[in-house]
Amino acid sequence: MRRHLEATIETFPIAGLFTISRGSKTEAEVITCTIREDGFSGRGECVPYKRYGESLDGVLSDIHSIAEAVDSGLTREELQTRMKPGAARNAVDCALWDLEAKRDGLRVADLIGAASQKPLVTAFTLSLGEPAVMAADARRNAQRPLLKIKLGTEDDESRLRAVREAAPNARIIVDANEGWMEENLSHHMAVAAELNVSLIEQPLPAGKDAALANIRRLVSVCADESVHATKDLESLRDRYDAVNIKLDKTGGLTEALAMKAEAQRLGFLVMLGCMVGSSLAMAPAVLLAQDADYADLDGPLLLAKDRPTGLRYEGSLVYPPDPDLWG
Missing domain, CATH: 3.30.390.10 (Enolase-like, N-terminal domain)
Structure with missing residues (x-):
């Protein structure tokens, strides 16, 4: 060798x-x-x-x-x-x-016991911007079944209302990226519930999220920056309803497999997420996301140019990777 x-x-x-x-x-x-x-x-x-x-x-x-x-x-x-x-x-x-x-x-799919591969609906991310800009972006993508909107400002309510009006039929994930505070948490959550948001991702800063255990969570809350590996899961059960598993956090597919199994055992909803990268970074996560509750694997859709043998996307559907790409 x-x-x-x-x-x-x-x-x-x-x-x-x-x-x-x-x-x-x-x-x-x-x-x-x-x-x-x-x-x-x-x-x-x-x-x-x-x-x-x-x-x-x-x-x-x-x-x-x-x-x-x-x-x-x-x-x-x-x-x-x-x-x-x-x-x-x-x-x-x-x-x-x-x-x-x-x-x-x-095939890696066979090695991890996920041989029955199918295309998945991935969230499509709308960048943070002024309400009118975000509404225009939402309107262009209103036909997509699942939108993820970046928030974390002093006026998230107007942005969320603008997006919901522009995309009335889409399911929405809100990602505050640790941008909310304990003082406005209940208000933002009430607005999200009113507008039928499906999931709120990491509203409070990691390490400063104890308030999530003491309020009525009107919308399911997902840990991102607060969770990295399997060992983190048990301590989050009182604060979060879902976890975002990213291979760049877990340190690869090996740990991500263990983390997903344990998260499901503990009753968490599971999202397979990504950083903004090429199809090569998404490919392992597509295999792992086959039985997840949410897939947020739209990195290549945000690029002006992907790898030559990139993943196949049809609208918001992402297909399992060909061997030429990975796996």
């Missing part, structure tokens, strides 16, 4: 501007990890996230630091204890899954 790990930074332009409560960006900066072995190659993609203390250079350095061990035959199981959860481990873990499938002539 001869292995070789490589990791490179790649950039994909975003169609327009992607804005959340923490800022805006015009391109998706990702790291692609490739592991070659005896004529086969597996790939994984991660998106370093500044909110979690990650940077492109730091994540790239973390991946390179494990290269010698991977080249010497490090397994996925061993990787879980050699690297901490996060973007770097995600890229390596997914590359190892892809390599194993290609080397053994199998």
